[in-house]
Amino acid sequence: MTNRISIVYLIMLSSVIQISAQQEVKLLGVEIDGNKIASETMIRYTAGLRQNEVINVADFSRAVKRLWQLGLFDDVQIKIDKETSDGFFITIQVQETPILGTVHYKGNKKLKDKQLQDELEFYTGQRIKPHVLVESITKLKYFYAEDGFMLAEVEATLVDPRGKIDDPKSDKDKQKQELTKDILFTIAENDKVKINKIRFQGNESYSGFRLRRVLKETKQQRWYLFWRSYFDGKKFDEDKLALETFYRNNGYRDFTILSDTTAVNDGQKRMDIIISVIEGPRYRYRNFSWDGNTLFNNEILNRALNLKRGDYFNEEEFNVAVYNNMQGLYMDRGYIYSRVDPQFTPVGEDSLDIHFPIVENHQVNVRNIYITGNDHTRENVIRRELSIFPGDIFNREMLIRSQRNLLRLNYFSNVIPDMAPVDEDEVDLDIAVEEKSADRANANIGYSGVYGLSGGVGIEFANFRGLGQQFTISYNIGSKYNFYSSQPTSQFKSFSISFVDPMIFDTPNRVGFSFYSRYQGQGTSYYFPLDMRLLGGSVQWGRRFKWPDDYFRGYWVIRTMKKTYEGTAEELDQYVKGLNTTIGNSITQVLTRDSRDHHEFPTRGSKFTWESTLSGNVFGGNEDFFKHVLNFEWFSPTFWKFVLTSSFKIGVIQPLKNLDNERTLIPFDEKFIMGGNGMP
Numbered sequence: 001m002t003n004r005i006s007i008v009y010l011i012m013l014s015s016v017i018q019i020s021a022q023q024e025v026k027l028l029g030v031e032i033d034g035n036k037i038a039s040e041t042m043i044r045y046t047a048g049l050r051q052n053e054v055i056n057v058a059d060f061s062r063a064v065k066r067l068w069q070l071g072l073f074d075d076v077q078i079k080i081d082k083e084t085s086d087g088f089f090i091t092i093q094v095q096e097t098p099i100l101g102t103v104h105y106k107g108n109k110k111l112k113d114k115q116l117q118d119e120l121e122f123y124t125g126q127r128i129k130p131h132v133l134v135e136s137i138t139k140l141k142y143f144y145a146e147d148g149f150m151l152a153e154v155e156a157t158l159v160d161p162r163g164k165i166d167d168p169k170s171d172k173d174k175q176k177q178e179l180t181k182d183i184l185f186t187i188a189e190n191d192k193v194k195i196n197k198i199r200f201q202g203n204e205s206y207s208g209f210r211l212r213r214v215l216k217e218t219k220q221q222r223w224y225l226f227w228r229s230y231f232d233g234k235k236f237d238e239d240k241l242a243l244e245t246f247y248r249n250n251g252y253r254d255f256t257i258l259s260d261t262t263a264v265n266d267g268q269k270r271m272d273i274i275i276s277v278i279e280g281p282r283y284r285y286r287n288f289s290w291d292g293n294t295l296f297n298n299e300i301l302n303r304a305l306n307l308k309r310g311d312y313f314n315e316e317e318f319n320v321a322v323y324n325n326m327q328g329l330y331m332d333r334g335y336i337y338s339r340v341d342p343q344f345t346p347v348g349e350d351s352l353d354i355h356f357p358i359v360e361n362h363q364v365n366v367r368n369i370y371i372t373g374n375d376h377t378r379e380n381v382i383r384r385e386l387s388i389f390p391g392d393i394f395n396r397e398m399l400i401r402s403q404r405n406l407l408r409l410n411y412f413s414n415v416i417p418d419m420a421p422v423d424e425d426e427v428d429l430d431i432a433v434e435e436k437s438a439d440r441a442n443a444n445i446g447y448s449g450v451y452g453l454s455g456g457v458g459i460e461f462a463n464f465r466g467l468g469q470q471f472t473i474s475y476n477i478g479s480k481y482n483f484y485s486s487q488p489t490s491q492f493k494s495f496s497i498s499f500v501d502p503m504i505f506d507t508p509n510r511v512g513f514s515f516y517s518r519y520q521g522q523g524t525s526y527y528f529p530l531d532m533r534l535l536g537g538s539v540q541w542g543r544r545f546k547w548p549d550d551y552f553r554g555y556w557v558i559r560t561m562k563k564t565y566e567g568t569a570e571e572l573d574q575y576v577k578g579l580n581t582t583i584g585n586s587i588t589q590v591l592t593r594d595s596r597d598h599h600e601f602p603t604r605g606s607k608f609t610w611e612s613t614l615s616g617n618v619f620g621g622n623e624d625f626f627k628h629v630l631n632f633e634w635f636s637p638t639f640w641k642f643v644l645t646s647s648f649k650i651g652v653i654q655p656l657k658n659l660d661n662e663r664t665l666i667p668f669d670e671k672f673i674m675g676g677n678g679m680p
Contacts, residue, residue, distance in 0.1 A: 024054055024055065024056055024057075025054070025055060025057065025087055025088055026052070026053070026054045026055075026086060026087030026088070027049060027050065027051055027052065027053055027054075027055060027087060027088060027089075027090060028051065028052070028084065028086060028087040028088060028089050029051055029081075029089040029090070030044065030049050030050065030051050030090055030091075030092065031081070031089075031090070031091040031092070032044065032091070032092050032094075033091050033092070033093045033094070034093045034094045034095055034096070035094055035096060036096050036175040036176075036178065036179055037096065037172060037175055037176050037179065038072050038073075038094070038096055043067065043092060043094065044092075046063075046066050046067055046070060047063040047066060047067055047092055048062070048063055048066065049063050049078075049090070049092070060078050063078065063092075064076050064078060067092075067094065071097065071127050071129050072094075072096055072097055072127055073094045073095060073096055073097060074095045074096070074097050074130060075093075075094065075095040076092070076093075076094050076095075077092075077093045077094075078090055078091070078092055078093075079091045079093060096179055097127045097128055097129055097130070097179075098127070098128045098158060098179055098180065098181040099125060099126075099127060099128070099176065099179045099180045099181070100122060100123070100124060100125065100126045100127070100128050100180075100181070100182075100183065101124060101161040101180045101181060101182045102124065102161065102162065102182045102183075103117060103120070103122050103182065103183045103185070104159075104162070104182060104183070104184045104185070105184075105185050105187060106184060106185065106186045106187065107186055107187040107188055107189065108185075108187045108189065109189060110147070110149065110189055111143070111144070111147065111189075115143075116140060116143070116185070119139060119140065119143045120136050120139060120140070122136075122183070128158070128181065128183070133156040133158075133183070136156060136183075136185070137154045137155070137156050137185075140152075140154045140185065140187070141154055142233075144187075144189065145233055146232070146233030146234050147192075147232060147233070147234075148192040148193060148230045148231045148232050148233075149189050149190065149191075149192055149193075150192075150193045150231065150262070150264060150271065151190040151191070151193060151264070152187065152188065152189050152190055153187070153188040153190070154185060154186070154187050154188075155185070155186045155187075156183060156184070156185050156186075157183075157184050157186070158181040158182070158183060158184075159181065159182050159183075159184045160181065160182070161177075161180055161181070161182050162182060191269065192230045192231070193230070193231050193264060193269065193270065193271045194230055194231070194269065194270050194271070195218065195219065195220055195230075195231055195270070195271060195272075195273060196220070196265065196270035196271060196272050197220060197272045197273070198212050198215065198218065198219075198220050198272075198273045198275070199272065199273070199274045199275070200274075200275050200276075200277060201274060201275070201276040201277070202258065202276055202277045202278055202279065203277055203279065204279060205252070205279055205282065211243065211246075211275075214239070214242055214243050214246045215239040215242065215243065216239060216242060217232065217235035217236070217238060217239055218231070218232070218235060218236045218239045218273070231262075231271060231273075236260075236273075240257055240260065240275075243257065243275075243277075244257065245315070245316070247277075247279065248313075248314075248315040249314045249315055249316050249317070250282070250312065250314070251282035251283050251284070251312035251313045251314070252279050252280055252281075252282055252283075253280070253283050253313050253315065253344070253352070254278075254280030254281065255277065255278070255279055255280055256277065256278045256280070257275060257276070257277055258276040258277060258278055259275075259276045260273065260274070260275045260276070261273070261274045261276075262274075281346075281349055281350050282312065282313075282350055283312070283313040283346070283350055283351065283352045284309075284310055284311065284312055284313065284350055284351055284352070285307055285308065285309050285310065285311050285312075285313065285351075285352055285354065286309060286347055286351040286352060286353050287309070287353045287354070288302060288305065288307070288309075288353075288354050288355075288356070289353070289354075289355045289356070290355075290356045290357075290358060291355065291356070291357045291358065292357055292358040292359060292360065293358045293360070294360060295329075295330065295333065295335070295360060296329055300329070301326055301329070301356070304321075304325045304326045304328070304329055305321050305322070305325060305326050306321055306325060307321050313352060318342075322340055322342060322356070323340070326340065326356075327340050328396060328397075330360065331394075331395075331396035331397075332395050332396050332397045332398075333363065333393070333395075334363035334364050334365070334393035334394040334395065335360055335361055335362070335363055335364075336364050336394055336396075336419070336427065337361040337362070337364070338358065338359060338360050338361055339358070339359040339361075340356055340357075340358055341356075341357055342354055342355070342356055343355045343356075343357065362424070362425070363393055363394075364393070364394045364421075364424075364425060364426060364427050365391065365392065365393055365394065365425060365426050365427075366388060366389070366390055366391065366392050366393075366394055366426070366427060366428075366429055367390060367422050367426040367427065367428050368390055368428045368429070369383075369386065369388070369389070369390055369428070369429045369430075369431065370428065370429070370430045370431070371383065371431050371433070372430060372431070372432045372433070373432050373433040373434055373435065374433050374435065375435050376411075376435050376463065376466045377411050377412075377433070377435065377463060377466045377468070378466045378467055378468075380506055381409075381411075381463075381466065381467060381468040381503075382406060382431065382433065384503055384506050385402065385405040385406050385409065386402040386405070386431075387399075387401040387402045387405065387550075388402055388429070394419075394427060399417050399419075399429070400417075402417070402431070403415045403417050403431075404597050404598075406431070406433065407597070407598050407599070408594070408596065408597075408598065408599045409463075409468070409599070410438060410462065410599040410600060411433075411435065411436070411438045411462070411463045411468075412433045412434055412435060412436060413434045413435070413436040414433070414434040415431065415432070415433050415434075416431075416432045416433075416434075417429060417430070417431050417432075418430045418431075418432065438461075438462040438463040439459075439460065439461045439462060439463065440458075440459070440460045440462070441457075441458075441459045441460075442457065442458050442459075442460070443457045457474070457475055458472065458473060458474030458475065458476075459472070459473050459474075460472045460473075460474075464499075467501075468501075468502060468503065469499065469500065469501045469502075470498070470499070470500040470501075470502070470512075471498070471499050472496070472497070472498050472499075473496070473497050474494075474495070474496050475494070475495050476492070476493070476494045477491075477492065477493050477494075478491065478492035478493075491519065491521035492518075492519070492520055492521060493518065493519040494516070494517070494518040494519075495516065495517050495518075496514065496515070496516035496517075497514065497515050497516075498512065498513070498514035498515075498516075499512055499513055499514070500512035500540070502542075503544075508543055508544035509541065509542070509543055510540070510541065510542030510543065510544075510553075510555050511539075511540065511541055511542075512539070512540045513537070513538065513539045513540070514537060514538045515536075515537045516534075516535075516536055516537070517533075517534060517535045517536075518532075518533070518534040519531075519532070519533050519534075520532045520533075520534070520669070522567065529567070529571055529574075529575050529668075530565045530566060530567040530571055530572070530575055530576065531565065531566035531567065532563055532564070532565055532566075532669070533563070533564040533566075534561055534562070534563050534564075535561065535562050536559060536560060536561025536562065536584075537559070537560060537561075538557050538558060538559040538560075539557070539558050540555055540556065540557040540558070541555065541556055542554055542555025542556065542590075543555070549593075551593045551594060551595045552591070552592070552593050553591075553592050553593075553594070554589070554590065554591050554592070555589075555590050556587060556588065556589050556590075557587070557588040557590070558586075558587050559584070559585070559586050559587075559588065560583070560584070560585050560586075560621075561583075561584045562581065562582075562583055562584075563581070563582045563583075563584065563623075563667065564580065564581050565579070565580050565581070565582075566580070575668060576665055576667075576668075577664075577665050579622065579665065582621070582622050582623050582665065582667065583620070583621035583622060583623070584615055584616070584621050584623035584667070585615065585616065585619040585620050585621040585623075586613050586614060586615035586616070586619065586623075587613070587614055587619065588611060588612065588613040588614075589611070589612045589613075590609065590610070590611045590612075591609070591610045592607070592608060592609045592610070593606075593607070593608045594606075594607045594608075595607075596635060602635045602643070603635060603637050603643050604635055604636065604637055604643075605635055606632070606633060606634045606635065607631075607632075607633045608631070608632055608633075609629075609630075609631045610628070610629075610630050610631075611627075611628070611629045611630075611631075612626075612627070612628050613625075613626070613627040613628075614626055615627070615656075615670075616656060616658065616664065617656045617657070617658070617659060618659065620660075622658060622664050622665065623664070623665065623666070623667055623670075624655060624656040624657065624658050624664040624665075624666075625653055625654060625655050625656055625666045625670065626653070626654045626656055627651070627652070627653040627654075627670065628651060628652050628653075629649070629650075629651040630649070630650050630651070631647070631648070631649045632646075632647065632648040632649075633645065633646070633647045634646045634647075651672055653666060653670065653671065653672065
């Protein structure tokens with residue numbers, strides 16, 4: 001498209017000289033020509049050239065510039081139609097820019113129309129300015145290059161609108177239709193370019209091989225990795241950031257990527273990448289100093305900082321030490337407007353002195369706490385897990401603790417706390433939760449050495465009615481048949497129903513009950529020598545503790561169960577002291593401390609459980625024993641997303657004397673069995 005901005009004076013050369021000399025002229029008439037939908041009034045007003053006005057010759061060029069800036073015209077000319085001794089008659093002649101109808105794409109296979117449209121952000125009815133097509137071609141080429149198509153070719157043309165066009169209702173509609181054009185982008189994507197070599201310039205401390213390992217997504221072509229190494233501009237930008245992070249986390253605080261260049265070669269199928277860097281010196285910490293701190297002395301701040309003199313500078317560790325650990329001391333006291341701006345002073349060739357000027361400001365209180373996103377869970381269930389409340393002094397640690405408590409409920413996929421300042425002295429907290437389905441209907445199938453193939457169905461409401469209650473029904477069955485022996489078939493059946501309210505009436509008290517029955521057939525192993533039918537139930541009560549800390553919980557379970565054994569008289573004498581029916585009445589105390597950060601996939605924290613059971617004796621029945629089980633689990637983050645889990649479990653069981661001098665026993669299903677009890 002040819003763009004023309006001109007002022008044409010259709011007069012003799014002598015007249016032009018005369019105008020230049022007199023500087024000011026009078027406009028005797030101003031006509032508008034060439035406009036189709038742009039109004040004459042708008043053109044006159046924008047140009048600022050009005051009939052019977054005296055203007056300066058320079059006003060002509062200013063008028064053209066103003067009209068051009070509207071973006072409505074491809075061409076603007078001011079012509080002198082007639083000259084008299086009193087002044088001039090002129091015509092402002094314009095050519096309007098096309099109006100966009102639809103954008104079409106041809107030849108694009110790898111990238112969809114919507115992807116390209118989102119990149120260009122065209123809309124129907126906009127004016128197609130002269131430079132728009134050139135800029136759009138550049139954008140599309142860059143977009144393709146970012147996706148690895150560095151050889152993509154793009155052409156843009158204006159075409160008549162496609163499809164059915166409604167009959168115009170007026171002359172203006174007809175003129176608008178005449179101006180309307182579609183844009184057609186014709187694209188030749190060509191093949192993606194693979195990376196031949198990645199070279200580094202200016203690297204003295206690390207080899208090119210080591211630096212190439214830092215680039216996780218940008219890789220050289222290898223014969224054994226034929227599916228990789230296509231260039232991706234967006235991933236390359238991410239890798240450059242990773243390279244900067246690598247250097248700065250290893251002491252090179254002044255590291256800079258000077259340039260990165262690409263060169264396509266080998267018949268335009270492969271490319272080389274050259275990255276030029278300036279490493280700078282490798283710094284060590286020398287001295288730390290503070291100024292402006294009145295709440296905490298230097299020793300406390302230094303301990304919170306936990307950076308040692310002589311260690312190499314690490315940007316990530318430094319930021320965590322300053323803004324999470326050290327400034328966190330102030331945030332935990334409510335000083336949310338405190339500021340720490342580290343000042344670095346290089347000393348010698350490889351040392352850093354760091355000064356921390358601190359502005360403490362004042363404490364802030366929590367005004368309101370808002371809960372959002374809870375479509376199923378009742379608001380009171382969320383609020384009772386919070387460790388910070390309206391009226392409290394803001395405490396970052398308690399806010400994080402509240403987030404952790406909510407995640408451990410396992411009702412939410414994410415919990416996002418936010419803070420909104422109300423005024424200088426108060427803030428509002430917004431706890432945004434993302435609900436996930438905590439209810440489960442399951443069907444399972446498995447295999448064990450004792451009961452062979454087993455399966456079951458169940459339904460679990462972990463957040464029953466959104467009240468945080470737990471309601472579970474399950475049924476399991478298993479069977480194992482020995483084709484090579486006449487021994488009886490091993491069978492297993494179980495049914496259970498249970499209900500628990502962990503905080504009844506929003507108090508720190510836990511109540512619950514359960515009912516269960518089980519048939520456990522004798523197996524081919526020693527561990528289950530008899531058929532056993534069990535029928536039982538339990539009630540429980542528990543409480544959240546505040547001492548030694550509020551991670552502690554305790555609950556007590558009272559159980560009663562009846563077990564019926566089936567077998568020969570010899571087997572009954574050998575394993576259950578001749579009893580075919582036993583009654584077990586027991587009380588179990590469970591103490592637990594759980595500081596895990598997440599219920600399903602913890603990354604840090606620990607869980608401790610101590611379970612003690614007293615059966616029989618003063619409670620009656622003929623199952624008399626004292627049993628303790630102690631279990632520890634620790635979760636420690638290592639690197640990337642890997643977590644080290646350490647666990648320790650120990651148990652002991654001790655028989656007790658029956659007060660009625662009846663025969664008593666420890667049931668074999670209560671004993672510790674190497675490898676587990678074989679139940680699914």
